[in-house]
Every structure is written in C-alpha cells, then in structure tokens.
Amino acid sequence: xxxxxxxxxxxxxxxxxxxxxxxxxxxxxxxxxxxxxxxxxxxxxxxxxxxxxxxxxxxxxxxxxxxxxxxxxxxxxxxxxxxxxxxxxxxxxxxxxxxxxxxxxxxxxxxxxxxxxxxxxxxxxxxxxxxxxxxxxxxxxxxxxxxxxxxxxxxxxxxxxxxxxxxxxxxxxxxxxxxxxxxxxxxxxxxxxxxxxxxxxxxxxxxxxxxxxxxxxxxxxxxxxxxxxxxxxxxxxxxxxxxxxxxxxxxxxxxxxxxxxxxxxxxxxxxxxxxxxxxxxxxxxxxxxxxxxxxxxxxxxxxxxxxxxxxxxxxxxxxxxxxxxxxxxxxxxxxxxxxxxxxxxxxxxxxxxxxxxxxxxxxxxxxxxxxxxxxxxxxxxxxxxxxxxxxxxxxxxxxxxxxxxxxxxxxxxxxxxxxxxxxxxxxxxxxxxxxxxxxxxxxxxxxxxxxxxxxxxxxxxxxxxxxxxxxxxxxxxxxxxxxxxxxxxxxxx
Amino acid sequence: xxxxxxxxxxxxxxxxxxxxxxxxxxxxxxxxxxxxxxxxxxxxxxxxxxxxxxxxxxxxxxxxxxxxxxxxxxxxxxxxxxxxxxxxxxxxxxxxxxxxxxxxxxxxxxxxxxxxxxxxxxxxxxxxxxxxxxxxxxxxxxxxxxxxxxxxxxxxxxxxxxxxxxxxxxxxxxxxxxxxxxxxxxxxxxxxxxxxxxxxxxxxxxxxxxxxxxxxxxxxxxxxxxxxxxxxxxxxxxxxxxxxxxxxxxxxxxxxxxxxxxxxxxxxxxxxxxxxxxxxxxxxxxxxxxxxxxxxxxxxxxxxxxxxxxxxxxxxxxxxxxxxxxxxxxxxxxxxxxxxxxxxxxxxxxxxxxxxxxxxxxxxxxxxxxxxxxxxxxxxxxxxxxxxxxxxxxxxxxxxxxxxxxxxxxxxxxxxxxxxxxxxxxxxxxxxxxxxxxxxxxxxxxxxxxxxxxxxxxxxxxxxxxxxxxxxxxxxxxxxxx
Numbered sequence: 001x002x003x004x005x006x007x008x009x010x011x012x013x014x015x016x017x018x019x020x021x022x023x024x025x026x027x028x029x030x031x032x033x034x035x036x037x038x039x040x041x042x043x044x045x046x047x048x049x050x051x052x053x054x055x056x057x058x059x060x061x062x063x064x065x066x067x068x069x070x071x072x073x074x075x076x077x078x079x080x081x082x083x084x085x086x087x088x089x090x091x092x093x094x095x096x097x098x099x100x101x102x103x104x105x106x107x108x109x110x111x112x113x114x115x116x117x118x119x120x121x122x123x124x125x126x127x128x129x130x131x132x133x134x135x136x137x138x139x140x141x142x143x144x145x146x147x148x149x150x151x152x153x154x155x156x157x158x159x160x161x162x163x164x165x166x167x168x169x170x171x172x173x174x175x176x177x178x179x180x181x182x183x184x185x186x187x188x189x190x191x192x193x194x195x196x197x198x199x200x201x202x203x204x205x206x207x208x209x210x211x212x213x214x215x216x217x218x219x220x221x222x223x224x225x226x227x228x229x230x231x232x233x234x235x236x237x238x239x240x241x242x243x244x245x246x247x248x249x250x251x252x253x254x255x256x257x258x259x260x261x262x263x264x265x266x267x268x269x270x271x272x273x274x275x276x277x278x279x280x281x282x283x284x285x286x287x288x289x290x291x292x293x294x295x296x297x298x299x300x301x302x303x304x305x306x307x308x309x310x311x312x313x314x315x316x317x318x319x320x321x322x323x324x325x326x327x328x329x330x331x332x333x334x335x336x337x338x339x340x341x342x343x344x345x346x347x348x349x350x351x352x353x354x355x356x357x358x359x360x361x362x363x364x365x366x367x368x369x370x371x372x373x374x375x376x377x378x379x380x381x382x383x384x385x386x387x388x389x390x391x392x393x394x395x396x397x398x399x400x401x402x403x404x405x406x407x408x409x410x411x412x413x414x415x416x417x418x419x420x421x422x423x424x425x426x427x428x429x430x431x432x433x434x435x436x437x438x439x440x441x442x443x444x445x446x447x448x449x450x451x452x453x454x455x456x457x458x459x460x461x462x463x464x465x466x467x468x469x470x471x472x473x474x475x476x477x478x479x480x481x482x483x484x485x486x487x488x489x490x491x492x493x
Numbered sequence: 494x495x496x497x498x499x500x501x502x503x504x505x506x507x508x509x510x511x512x513x514x515x516x517x518x519x520x521x522x523x524x525x526x527x528x529x530x531x532x533x534x535x536x537x538x539x540x541x542x543x544x545x546x547x548x549x550x551x552x553x554x555x556x557x558x559x560x561x562x563x564x565x566x567x568x569x570x571x572x573x574x575x576x577x578x579x580x581x582x583x584x585x586x587x588x589x590x591x592x593x594x595x596x597x598x599x600x601x602x603x604x605x606x607x608x609x610x611x612x613x614x615x616x617x618x619x620x621x622x623x624x625x626x627x628x629x630x631x632x633x634x635x636x637x638x639x640x641x642x643x644x645x646x647x648x649x650x651x652x653x654x655x656x657x658x659x660x661x662x663x664x665x666x667x668x669x670x671x672x673x674x675x676x677x678x679x680x681x682x683x684x685x686x687x688x689x690x691x692x693x694x695x696x697x698x699x700x701x702x703x704x705x706x707x708x709x710x711x712x713x714x715x716x717x718x719x720x721x722x723x724x725x726x727x728x729x730x731x732x733x734x735x736x737x738x739x740x741x742x743x744x745x746x747x748x749x750x751x752x753x754x755x756x757x758x759x760x761x762x763x764x765x766x767x768x769x770x771x772x773x774x775x776x777x778x779x780x781x782x783x784x785x786x787x788x789x790x791x792x793x794x795x796x797x798x799x800x801x802x803x804x805x806x807x808x809x810x811x812x813x814x815x816x817x818x819x820x821x822x823x824x825x826x827x828x829x830x831x832x833x834x835x836x837x838x839x840x841x842x843x844x845x846x847x848x849x850x851x852x853x854x855x856x857x858x859x860x861x862x863x864x865x866x867x868x869x870x871x872x873x874x875x876x877x878x879x880x881x882x883x884x885x886x887x888x889x890x891x892x893x894x895x896x897x898x899x900x901x902x903x904x905x906x907x908x909x910x911x912x913x914x915x916x917x918x919x920x921x922x923x924x925x926x927x928x929x930x931x932x933x934x935x936x937x938x939x940x941x942x943x944x945x946x947x948x949x950x951x952x953x954x955x956x957x958x959x960x961x962x963x964x965x966x967x968x969x970x971x972x973x974x975x
Contacts, residue, residue, distance in 0.1 A: 088547070090547065243552050243779050244780060328547070
C-alpha cells in the first residue's frame with residue numbers, strides 16, 4: 001500500500017502502531033503534490049519546508065508519548081483560513097501577498113491536535129462560485145474524468161474545489177473547507193469524497209475570511225465519513241472570539257459513525273424531486289433510501305414547501321452580507337493597492353477594487369449593494385429574511401416527524417471546465433439541494449454513493465437537526481457502507 | 494414669555510433637538526480588547542479587529558453594555574431587554590471595516606427624559622428619544638504631510654453612546670442647559686467623562702424655525718459642535734440664517750452644516766441629495782443583545798446618587814438652594830463637600846467650601862480634582878473652630894497657611910503657637926495693658942463715645958496676635974471698662 005492511499009483513520013492507526021512516521025507521510029504527499037499540482041492546481045501555496053519541520057516535531061512529540069488526536073496527519077488548508085506567517089489569498093488578487101499575523105481558530109485547533117499543514121488550497125474567489133473557476137490563482141482540475149471523454153477537463157466544484165481535488169487525488173489525508181451555500185458538499189460530491197457542513201456555530205469563524213457571515217461555516221472534506229468525523233471533532237468547539245459560535249460540548253463524532261440506523265425515520269422531501277432531474281440522480285437517491293431501509297430505517301414522505309424560494313433567497317442574503325464584508329478590501333491597510341499619479345481616496349478605492357476583484361465577486365458586490373439600497377431593501381433583503389424564517393420553520397416542522405433528511409447532493413455530476421459559462425444563474429443552480437441547510441443553519445453531509453454512466457462520482461446528502469451532526473454521521477456512514485464506494489480518480493498520487 | 498427671534502416679518506420660534514455622542518468610560522473598546530486611553534501614540538491602541546483585518550470578528554464588551562444601561566436608567570428611560578446591532582455601510586479611509594457597527598432599528602435604550610432648569614428658575618422637561626451603542630471611527634489627519642493623509646485608528650472601535658433628544662428645546666439657553674445637565678448626569682453616573690475638548694462628548698444640533706402655532710418646518714443639522722457655548726452660538730446663528738432664508742422668499746433645504754467657531758456662522762457640509770445611502774442591515778456577526786432583567790435590576794440598585802436627588806438632600810441638610818446647586822454641579826465638588834461636611838455642621842461646611850475654598854481655586858486657577866487644600870484638612874480646620882481651639886478669624890489665616898504649606902491645620906496651630914487663648918487671667922492682663930496705654934480713649938468712651946469699644950477689643954486682639962478668644966475678650970473689655 002502506498003502511503004498516499006491511506007485514509008486519515010488508517011494513517012493514524014499506522015502512526016500509532018509505529019508502522020510509519022509523519023515525516024514519511026508528509027514526504028509522500030509533498031512528492032505527490034510536486035508531481036500532480038502543476039496539472040491540478042489544487043494548491044495555491046505549498047509549504048514544503050514548514051510541513052517537514054512540523055512533521056519532524058510531530059514525530060518527536062509522538063516519541064515522548066505526547067501524541068494528539070491528529071498527531072502527524074498531513075492536511076491541506078483552504079486558503080480562506082488565515083494561517084499565521086503563511087500567505088492567505090481567499091483566491092483573490094486583492095489579498096495577494098497578504099500574510100496574516102494570526103491563526104484562525106479552526107486551524108489553531110488542528111495544530112493543537114497535532115496536524116501537519118501541507119499548504120493552502122485553491123478556491124473560488126472569496127468562496128463565491130461552484131466551479132473553482134473564479135479563483136484569481138487559476139482554475140482547479142477535477143482528478144476524475146469521463147470514461148468516454150477523458151480529454152475534457154472537469155471542474156472539481158466549488159468553492160472548496162482545491163480542498164476536494166487535493167483529497168480526491170490523494171494529495172492530503174483531509175482538508176479544511178467552508179460552506180456558505182454548498183461549498184463543502186458540492187465539491188465533495190463532484191470529487192467522490194465525503195464532506196460535512198456542521199451546524200452554524202459549531203466551528204468558530206474567527207480568522208476565516210468572511211463571505212456571508214450568517215451562512216459561512218467551516219467543515220472538513222476527507223476520503224471517508226469517519227475521517228470527516230475525526231477532523232470535525234478537532235475543528236469544532238466554542239470560541240469566545242466568535243459571538244456566533246456555540247458554547248456546547250463537542251461529541252465523539254467518530255463513535256456516531258458506527259451507530260446503527262435501525263429505527264431512524266428518514267425524511268424524503270417531495271420538493272427536492274425537481275422537474276427534469278437527471279434520471280441517474282433520481283435512481284441514486286432511490287438506491288440510497290433503499291439501502292437505509294435495508295438497514296432498518298423507515299422512510300417518511302415530507303414537505304418542505306418553501307424550498308423553491310431557497311435559491312433566490314440565498315442569492316439575496318449572501319451577496320448582501322458579502323457586499324458589506326468585502327468593503328474592507330480598500331487598498332488602505334493590506335493587500336493590493338492601486339494608485340495613479342495624484343490619486344485621491346476615491347480613485348484609490350476604484351482602481352484597487354476594479355483590479356483586485358474578479359467578475360463574479362464584483363457581480364455579487366453589486367447585487368448585494370443593490371438589494372440593501374434605500375427603496376429596495378424591503379422588496380429584497382427584508383423579504384428574503386422573511387422567507388429564510390419560513391424555510392427554517394419548514395425544517396422545524398419536519399423534525400417532528402423525522403430524524404434526518406436524505407436528498408441528492410447535486411443536480412448533476414461534475415461538468416466540464418468550459419460548460420455552464422454563459423449564464424451565472426445556471427451556475428447558481430448547482431446549490432439547489434445544499435443552500436437550504438445554510439439558510440436554516442443545519443448540518444449536512446455529502447457522501448459518495450455511486451457513479452454515473454460516464455464513471456463520475458455522485459453523492460447523496462444527509463441533513464440533520466441542529467447540533468445533531470451525529471445522526472448525519474450515522475446515516476452517512478450507513479450509506480457509505482452500503483455503497484461500498486471504492487472507485488478512485490485517474491489522477492492521483 | 495417664550496424666546497423668539499425678531500425678524501422682518503415678526504417673531505420666530507426655534508425648534509431644537511440634540512444628538513449627543515458620548516464616549517463610554519471603559520478600559521477596552523466596544524468590540525475588541527484594545528485600550529481606550531486618550532492621548533496615546535497614534536495607532537498604538539489598535540487590535541486587528543479595529544483595523545478591519547480579514548477574518549476578524551467583533552465580540553461585545555459587557556462593561557460597555559452595562560454603561561449604556563446605567564445611562565439609560567439615569568435618564569429615567571426604558572431599557573430594551575432585546576436590542577440589536579446593525580451595520581451602517583460607507584467608505585472612508587478611517588473606517589477600516591467599511592461599515593460602522595451601530596444600533597439603528599432596535600436601540601438598547603428607549604424613551605426617557607431630563608429636567609432642565611433655566612436662569613429664571615423655570616424648570617422644563619426635555620424628552621429623550623433613544624440611546625444606542627455604536628463604535629467610533631478612526632481619525633484622518635490631513636495636516637501632517639503636504640500630499641498624504643495620515644490615519645490614526647486609536648479611536649476606531651471605541652464605544653459611543655448616541656443620545657437623541659426630542660425636538661423639545663426652544664432657545665439657545667435651553668439647548669445649553671440640556672447639554673450641561675446631560676453632561677452632569679453622565680459624569681455622576683461615571684459613564685462618560687464629558688470632556689468636550691478631548692472629543693469624548695460632541696453634539697449634532699438640529700435646528701428649525703417657525704411662526705407661532707405652526708407645525709415643524711425643514712430642519713438643518715449642525716454637526717460635531719464641541720462645547721456648550723458653541724452649541725448655544727450655533728443654534729442662534731443657524732436660526733438667524735434660516736429666518737433670513739424664509740423671509741427673503743427662499744426655502745430652507747434639509748442639509749448637514751458645520752459651525753465655524755471663528756466667524757460664528759454655519760456653512761453647508763452636504764445637501765440631502767449628497768446624503769449617503771448607508772444600507773443598514775442587521776450585523777450578522779453579532780447575535781441580538783439580550784439583557785437579563787435581574788442584571789438590569791442589579792445595575793439599577795448600584796446606581797450612584799444623581800444630581801437632582803443630591804441637591805434636594807443638601808437643601809434638607811440646611812443648605813441654601815443656591816449652595817446646594819453650586820455644590821452639586823460637579824460630582825467631584827459634591828464629593829469634596831461631603832468629606833468636609835461629614836460629622837460636622839453642613840451649613841458651615843458649605844460656607845467654607847463655596848466661600849474661601851472656591852475663592853482659592855479661582856485665585857490659584859486650580860481645579861477641584863487638584864485642590865490646594867484637601868477636604869480632610871478643611872474638615873479638620875472646621876473641627877478646630879468647633880472645639881474653640883481657633884477663632885473664625887484665625888481660621889481664615891490658618892487656611893491661607895494651609896494653602897501655602899499643604900500642612901494639616903492642627904500641625905500649623907501647634908508649630909506657630911496659634912492656639913486660641915481662653916485663659917481669663919492672660920486676657921485680663923492684655924486688656925488692662927491696652928486700657929492703660931490708651932487712657933485718653935478710655936476717658937472718651939466713658940464720656941459717651943460707645944463706638945470705641947470695638948477699638949479696645951481690636952487692640953487687645955492685636956496685642957494677643959489674634960489668639961484671644963473673641964467672646965472672652967469682649968466680656969473682659971466690658972468688665973474692665975466698668
């Protein structure tokens with residue numbers, strides 16, 4: 001077995017058994033990155049020297065019996081998490097060269113538990129996108145390709161495209177990611193790996209470059225559901241520096257993966273059965289539900305009547321918050337600063353922001369500014385907030401009947417890099433199954449469940465009650481076991 | 494008779510409302526742990542939160558919330574147990590986040606009131622519309638470099654209370670009295686130091702004019718006025734300008750103006766058309782601010798005594814309304830007085846504080862926070878008068894020595910042998926000596942020139958270097974003159 005073929009679980013077991021070292025693992029992944037990253041472009045920054053130093057230190061800690069829960073595990077960090085001393089770009093030119101003097105709480109927690117960081121992975125600019133093509137540091141390629149069309153390069157999904165591609169290509173044991181409307185679950189599904197967006201407030205947002213504050217939530221992507229559980233346990237926890245983080249104990253999520261689903265009531269929302277949905281997606285969904293029934297769960301048809309308003313609601317709320325969150329990128333204190341001779345303040349703003357922000361980010365800033373403007377606020381932002389409350393209520397009512405909800409993760413498999421270019425609204429439809437969990441603050445996990453006719457991975461999503469990631473893990477692991485998903489992408493270390 | 498300004502078309506009434514920004518007294522900022530001290534090196538009190546760095550998040554400072562609640566309670570206002578922060582979005586170089594976190598739709602404090610007193614003794618209630626918490630911006634310095642502006646972020650994120658009045662004031666005097674009273678209450682509460690020259694309190698003044706019996710006409714806002722005197726001047730200047738506009742057939746446009754303290758006039762800063770669209774929306778980084786009723790009750794129970802109550806108490810202690818007023822104007826003065834009066838005759842203590850002590854402050858240009866004589870020592874001097882150790886007249890001399898030397902009165906009396914003589918024998922000897930040396934005057938007295946009695950007393954006191962007990966000296970002179 002190659003070292004890079006390890007899951008997080010098996011790697012930790014091997015480390016604990018003394019069969020390998022963090023240095024050996026780190027070297028193996030760095031070798032893979034050096035070989036494959038020029039093509040995949042999953043990493044924006046590879047911290048080879050720092051990673052090897054950290055691996056040595058980790059092995060030394062292990063030698064004196066001070067191994068943390070993630071001791072020695074090489075991970076990739078989405079370049080939206082501020083990492084002290086390492087450039088953090090958010091995928092944007094406007095943050096080019098920005099080296100934070102502080103560490104995000106999530107990455108600090110991972111370091112506390114012994115993780116080794118291989119580098120910073122690519123993403124859609126400011127996490128705005130579903131293809132990873134809006135990154136100022138270039139698109140990321142999905143390591144999977146279509147069986148009958150191997151030359152068409154596919155997107156890894158977004159915004160955590162670098163995270164998902166790196167893990168799928170065996171360039172890291174796991175990666176941090178963030179999810180504002182589906183940015184963990186959609187790329188996980190596109191790349192045939194698992195990824196969970198926990199309940200809003202489970203992970204601290206401190207030190208994560210903000211996109212839409214009321215929706216953003218960090219989570220892991222990894223090869224298996226259990227690996228996600230191990231990572232989330234380290235990432236999560238109350239942080240007094242984030243007023244929206246929850247002061248709740250962090251459960252043993254890995255233990256929940258082994259919990260049987262017998263007796264669980266699984267909700268099947270009729271509104272997720274879209275007109276014109278690909279038959280393969282429909283069939284996969286049916287298959288997943290059957291697997292759960294076979295393991296003793298019962299199915300309950302439920303209604304989430306405001307689902308059809310979720311996407312438009314999301315595309316009002318998220319840009320509104322983003323337009324405000326991104327105001328700080330003004331060229332005055334950090335990052336890009338564009339001036340001309342005799343530039344005044346306004347000119348500095350205009351030049352810096354025109355050059356520093358890409359087209360999609362500019363589009364969302366404009367949408368967000370528009371929906372908050374005097375005379376439009378009530379019709380857009382306020383209306384969206386009301387609909388958001390209704391979407392939340394839909395779920396609250398459903399929790400009276402079911403323990404978890406299972407849906408497709410995405411409406412399609414990964415698409416080609418040159419497809420879905422012309423119309424941003426078509427691109428936004430990628431989030432149709434995932435945005436509701438963000439709007440309602442609920443945990444949602446994507447699990448690889450099968451392949452389409454082209455041999456591309458497809459995923460299912462399990463949505464849970466607030467603070468009940470454990471049931472997401474139980475149900476996700478049950479699907480994973482039944483699916484026995486062993487396929488691997490053509491490009492991998 | 495209400496205040497009016499006489500125009501060409503007859504008298505005009507004024508309508509005035511104030512928005513006061515008061516910097517909250519707290520060790521750290523509203524949403525970060527950075528310090529708030531005034532006068533520090535530029536950019537030395539700035540956290541990454543205050544500088545708007547990526548990924549930084551605000552966390553509310555409990556003490557600032559307590560200060561806002563205390564202030565609300567001191568203004569007899571409703572405390573809103575549920576309030577919320579909003580973002581006010583605009584671009585400026587000294588606003589690092591690109592938005593100010595404020596409370597727009599749901600302030601922490603609702604309606605309240607302040608009673609003001611005018612020079613003629615009339616009292617008036619001015620309504621408080623609301624009080625909300627918000628963060629201050631940094632400071633742009635345009636005069637440090639020929640082509641560059643400098644930014645100091647020390648103030649960025651400092652907690653402010655914006656206290657908005659109803660448009661209840663009708664004259665410059667009322668506006669001045671309101672601001673003075675508000676500042677007095679804030680200082681008593683210890684929630685704002687009220688130092689307008691350091692910028693920790695500043696007022697936006699809303700002014701309109703109207704004819705008697707009319708509704709409101711268009712108002713203008715005069716921004717950032719930084720003294721009571723300037724507020725009164727700005728009100729009058731702006732009212733006169735508006736009257737001139739109306740009377741010359743024009744229309745007052747709603748706008749933001751600045752008061753030029755040199756010229757004593759207001760000038761336009763920006764018109765309504767240029768007004769920002771601040772795109773307020775709920776601050777998603779902060780959950781709603783929910784106060785426990787018990788906590789508010791605790792704050793209420795621990796509020797200090799406020800000026801109106803204290804004043805009434807002083808009057809009940811026997812002070813004149815005027816002395817009670819003067820002694821309660823500043824919290825520090827009242828505290829000084831209370832120390833002097835503690836366990837002593839309150840009226841006498843008030844006389845000394847408002848008399849010799851205030852005179853000394855004026856003469857020496859000293860402040861109550863830096864008194865030339867401590868309250869403890871002044872109290873000690875009153876004790877020496879009370880127990881007959883020194884006379885009132887001698888006490889005044891001792892008081893001057895206390896100012897010069899800073900010594901306690903007992904020490905001065907001891908060192909200089911100023912103890913009052915109550916030994917009748919010694920006094921009789923001194924009187925006898927005076928009478929003997931002034932036999933001619935004694936004769937005049939006996940022939941009916943009663944006024945000379947005081948001369949003999951005075952001569953005796955002088956001979957005894959002021960130490961003779963005045964009552965006893967009087968008695969002995971009377972006795973020996975037969």
